[in-house]
Amino acid sequence: MIKEKSFYPTKKNLNKVPTLGDHNGLSKKDLKSDFAEISEKLGDLQELIFAESKHKVLIILQGLDTSGKDGTVKHVFAATNPQGLRVASFKRPTDLEARHDYLWRVHSQTPEKGEFVIFNRSHYEDVIIPTVHQTLPRKHIAQRIEDINAFEKMLVSEGMTLFKFFLHISSHEQALRLKARIDNPKKHWKFELSDLEERKHWKSYQHAYTDIIQKTHHKDRPWNIIPADDKDLRNYIISSILVERLEKLKPKLPQFNKETFARINKEIKKLL
């Protein structure tokens, strides 16, 4: 498995960070079979954490259009149990949501004990979009970054296990994926006309993400910049990082104490 620390952000502009990993010396075939094994482990850990009902796990997925957020949800979490795992997708705020502060809708979707929640986009959009489109004064954006740090710090100090993944793709890879979505009628539904418009702001997005990732990266709520041009590698790295850190929580199945166990056993024997 790949070591998590290799994917901590650097001070470099994201434009200089590779979007294609070196496959960790694995062949494409090894990668797939290793992934299958890690994926099963992740499924087991999720069920264990659900049974123990002690830890709360929040997984934030961010990335530009076509970076693979939906694919990550589908493939990385394929072996999990829908009971205890929930996906919250944050699109353009509804009228109701827009009448609240920007953390209101995300806060209400955070996991309870035993639960995994995946945020497909998140409160980070509320910094990235206004930065790229200059719709908020710099001071207000700086305040939001401060808010987000305070919010995530509170979540973690109240027991949240927080993962933050930035799916990092190249501009060329995005062009290929947009083309694939239009060439394949089965993928038309995923094509958003606005994606072409947003692509024109590519450099601003890279700058904005470089900045916010630096400013919101902390040891206990780290960002991981995932080279995401290769989908198999992306899935492999993300699931490795999840498994490595979740194993450290040492989740355990709840057990009965001896007295209760003896009492139940006696009752059960009467039934059969």
Add this chain to the structure above:
Amino acid sequence: MIKEKSFYPTKKNLNKVPTLGDHNGLSKKDLKSDFAEISEKLGDLQELIFAESKHKVLIILQGLDTSGKDGTVKHVFAATNPQGLRVASFKRPTDLEARHDYLWRVHSQTPEKGEFVIFNRSHYEDVIIPTVHQTLPRKHIAQRIEDINAFEKMLVSEGMTLFKFFLHISSHEQALRLKARIDNPKKHWKFELSDLEERKHWKSYQHAYTDIIQKTHHKDRPWNIIPADDKDLRNYIISSILVERLEKLKPKLPQFNKETFARINKEIKKLL
């Protein structure tokens, strides 16, 4: 695939309805491989319905303790995409929930367009429990049955595709499953002390379910009584019923009209 109509309820007391099916002439091995195929079909249908964002699918699972509600969630929905599928488990109401009417918490969890929601227990508990334990006057229970019919009728007329499954097990099978939960330390967390207490009311539960299933069964919101002593057969039947009815919705992927398609195509060509 098994025909849905075979699992419509009869006027018989549930005590007389078989809890073990005849495997539809399939061997245990055929059953598993057929199930794998149907399970993939269900996964494809769910993704299609998510993409189309037109239909709302609600799946209610009811049954006595150990009847296999959790196992159904895990196995029948193994091939679905967590994006677009949600499980809502209704346990003893919280203080907040208890301060509302009994339909308040279930209504808020119903699916939106494109979504699948599984109810692990539901508003039916709010009739079954008071009937078995005689904690509400008969008149009030009759009123709740009327309420539920009105509520479900509204859901369906507003576009809900509603499935209601009763997982039907024998008293002997429940005893075996309770024993298995106590014999296997990995299953202790699933053992509820109250299950032994509730088991004493076995006959009352069968009567209460017989009654409410009759009174809330309608053509467009039918009950299916699933023989659930054999887990493989249970999964096979449930997924067959789901696939058969969902295919009839004829979900289709959204497509672009010719003009939009031509315009996008032109834009895309400039990118590469």
